[in-house]
Amino acid sequence: MSVTDEPIVLGIETSCDETGVGIVRGHTLLANTIASSMEEHARFGGVVPEVASRAHLEAMAPTVEGALAAAGLRLSDVDAIAVTAGPGLAGALLVGVAAAKAYALGLGVPLYGVNHLAAHVAVDQLEHGPLPKPSIALLVSGGHSSLLLVPDVAQDVVSLGSTVDDAAGEAFDKVARVLGLPFPGGPYIDRAAREGSGTAVAFPRGKYDDGTLDFSFSGLKTAVARWVEAREAAGEPVPLADVAASFQEAVVDVLTRKALQACARYDVKDLLIGGGVAANSRLRVLAQERCEAAGVRLRVPRPGLCTDNGAMVAALGANLVAAGVTPSSLDIPADSSLPITTVHV
Amino acid sequence: MAVVLVLAFDTATPAVTAALHDGDRVVAESTTVDARRHGELLAPAIEQVLRESRVRLRDVTAIVAGTGPGPYTGLRVGLMTATALASTIGAPAFGVCTLDAIAYATGRTGEITGPFLVATDARRKEVFWARYGDAVTRLDGPCVDRPHDLPPDLPVVGAGARLYAETIGADRVVGPEHPSAGALAALAAERLAGLTPEEAAGLAAVPEGRIDSVEKARELSVLGAPRPIYLRRPDAQVPGAPKRVTA
């Protein structure tokens, strides 16, 4: 198949606060347009589902138009529609799924309802080419913290471990609040941490040596709050940069340690990191160091592809088209707890 | 006369209803009552009415969706579908207040001659309601209130009347329970027949701002942009200081 014969897939992502529309031709990225309602959520200190759903409905058509304009295409050029069917916020997913069905029905093209987590894996192909089979994927964001074994992103994804309490990004948000930093906390902690020492405070690392590939960040978050409150109670200043750096170090230490344990355990030489937390500068550095030491190749998409976006959904859709997977029917539900083992519905 | 093919649907109540109207009559209609599966049922229902009426989607001249008020998750399915479908065929998408469609259907039954209320279930022990002088004249609303705060004496149409029959008086409960896309399509077709294409396009254009207050909802014309009528603000609290973990 020559490049121009490859199908044009439009991907729609509405699992959280970003209205994402991406367009690919095969695995060539043509557009990745995002409307975010984050500003509306910031003052609530977290994503408010009803606010997100309202914003998706308003943003969808303009975002689709924006993506088409960026790609220099018309709706009638689209060969297939892919959409996040889950997991995510139920009401938010429903807007995207309704839109995707209508576009597919109206254009007379196939619909592919896909798994959000598998899409986070598939997106890397847009930047780094075909995924090695198998790969290990570490997905970390405000909504998920998962370790996956990926024999084939279009067909077969296996969960190796996930967080037993808070997602990694959620821990960043909560610690940011304790430190008086804005929401979402990740970028602010990353910035503050650059001025501090990651070894200043020995914060606990949950499930560090428990033999599983699961994560736990709730204890760490509480330990940071306790430490800060003790300082405040004693009338001492809180060394914000050191606390941020030490907290961040604890998180990325556990994430990279377990990711490389997964690579060793399954004898996989390719590790992919995705999700919003993959934008964390310390995570990127430490993952690179540890991968080099272990002889593992590291793939991290650029930040714009790591956070939730429509291109990742389109990328997975392109895999499904190429694999000849049967398209989804028009009665598929949006499933807020879609398991990772279900790559497409 | 120009060919009119109106595809209409409504997901603002437990009913998922779709219909096609050819300017004279409802050609096909599909209604399923299932409050939890709007997202699953609507697109197949649209396919079904198109198939039954032997109409190709691209020949449809107007798409109309009920704008509520109604529980928001389901409501958005219809409005999102209308906007996206319309863009694929280059036809305008319109919105019609769901209560207006119920009122219109009531008029066609001939059960009521004078003024009446339409009330649907707003959950949280409240109803969405509006007051009508006749089947096509909204005098008041849409609003959201407790059933016992509804204006007294007038007959009440819709699921909100049935649900709170004890509060408002069983003798006041009349007419259809749920909206029908057939009535929605007929009402829209009637309105469109009196408009030039330019006037129609003006109505379909989406203005700035959200319909999130009774004041804004009251300004709605019978036919407008496909925008949801939200009569409640999202439930969200601006947080105070973080909770302390140490006593």
Ligand SMILES: [Zn+2]
């Ligand atoms: Zn995500």
